[in-house]
Amino acid sequence: MTPTDTLSPLVLDGLVVGAMLFAIGLVGILARRNLIVMFLCAELMLQGISVSLVSWSRHHGDWGGHVLVILVLTVAACEAAVALVFVLQAFSRTGRLDAAAWQSLRESNLPRSIDHELPAIDTVPPRFPTLTRAGIEPAADEDRLLEREHV
Amino acid sequence: MIAELFQSISPGTLLATAVTTSAAGLWLLLPRGLGGGAERAARSLGGVLSLVALGCFIATGHRLGSVGEEAVFLIVSLLAVVSAAATIVARSPVYAAIWFAMTLAGVAGVLLVLGGQFLGVATIVVYAGAILVMFLFVLMLAQPAGLAPYDRVSNEPLLSAVAGAVLLGVLSLSIGRLSAPPAACCAMPASKAALLADAPSTDAAEPGVDLLADNHVARLGGELFGRHLLAVEVAGVLLLVALIGSIAIVSRGATADIEPAAARRAVP
Structure with missing residues (x-):
């Protein structure tokens, strides 16, 4: 292959999709405050990289990109294992999954981020279809009362 | 009709529109704690803007044949x-x-x-x-x-959305440049190009076709455990280290947390 060869349309579109996934992951990791969502966004960026690598692999007719993506999968698994342990430790110390709970680690000349009072959530509880009542009403189950209505 | 409308716009304008609308759309879509109707209105507007951005990106895309x-x-x-x-x-x-x-x-x-x-x-x-x-x-x-x-x-939804959109715009621009043949200024000297063209090609097949031939997984395995055997071994060691490391962190953290937790429970 000579370097002047142009890329096929499929390779170009694959590269654009990879770039979009990477940019969306970047926005998420910058903007979101939940530690777990931040790690999900890091994984999103890794997915974008994988798509780009496979596109280049197709362009060059070479297995190198595929092998790199397999290594990315391995490293992502390791990263997730270690990172989730850190997240659990952070949660057990602060009781929150909040990145701003660790803002005492910021540089000394940066202002402190202060949370303002948020308006109440106005989510409507979900309505599920019900069957018509029939038979004897069972006694209330104590355990069921402890379950969360939503996550 | 929509296709004609998109074709009448130059690719540069299309890309600029896509980048701007994607930044605005993501900014409006990110949670901002407005609550109530304001948040809902912002999210709907953000969704519409993001759809416009997606349409522009599709229009700048290439026909696959x-x-x-x-x-x-x-x-x-x-x-x-x-x-x-x-x-x-x-x-x-x-x-x-x-x-x-x-x-x-x-x-x-x-x-x-x-x-x-x-x-x-x-x-x-x-x-x-x-x-x-x-x-x-x-x-x-x-x-x-x-x-x-x-x-x-x-955290800073506007700045984050703008950063992501700018990165996306720069990447799309450079990917778009790849599709065009290199300009005269950047083309390599004729002697070097001739040298490269004369060099024996390692992959005789057309690019891309080779990967899709029969026995895909078998050949990928052969490549992985042949040329990249060292990388596979290193990945295995990395998995083992991550496993041991996470267990070590959890167990050490658990013993360190017992006393503060007990103290917290003791004091109501």
Whole structure:
């Protein structure tokens, strides 16, 4: 292959999709405050990289990109294992999954981020279809009362 | 009619519109703790703007030649990108994880279309089957009931959205340059080009065709355990180290936390 060869349309579109996934992951990791969502966004960026690598692999007719993506999968698994342990430790110390709970680690000349009072959530509880009542009403189950209505 | 409208716009304008609308759309879509109708209105407007941005990106895309291939690629890539956007704007982290699973499905489809048959399946199995389930386990362990305040606000949503859109614009521009033949200023000297053309080509087959031939997985395995054997060994050691490391961190943290936790329980 000579370097002047142009890329096929499929390779170009694959590269654009990879770039979009990477940019969306970047926005998420910058903007979101939940530690777990931040790690999900890091994984999103890794997915974008994988798509780009496979596109280049197709362009060059070479297995190198595929092998790199397999290594990315391995490293992502390791990263997730270690990172989730850190997240659990952070949660057990602060009781929150909040990145701003660790803002005492910021540089000394940066202002402190202060949370303002948020308006109440106005989510409507979900309505599920019900069957018509029939038979004897069972006694209330104590355990069921402890379950969360939503996550 | 819409196609004619898009064709009448120059690619540069189209890309600029796509970048601007995607920045504005993501900014409006990110959770900002407005609450009530204001948040809902902002999110609807952000959704519309993001759809406009997606339309512009599709219009700047390339024709793949065959309608079937084009349709399949469009569907899986739209699934991946839209679910990725939903992952970062979902307020509940559980929904974010579920949307991420949808992104993985889309990415697996894109990898399949690009010729990575093994990787498409491995992405689903390893990511959606193992890593995502681990994320969900931790969420169930650590997530308080209801929406936490830090899930309802974002850090600097405007700056983040603009940063992401600028990166996307720069990447799209440079990818667009790749499709054009190199300009005269940047072309290599004729002697060097002739040298490269004369050099024996290592891959005799056409680019891309080679990967899609028979015995795809067998040849990928041969390459992986032949030329890249050292990398496989290093990856294995890395997995072992991560396993031992995470167990060590958990067990040390558990013993260190016993006393403060006991003290907290003792003092009401």
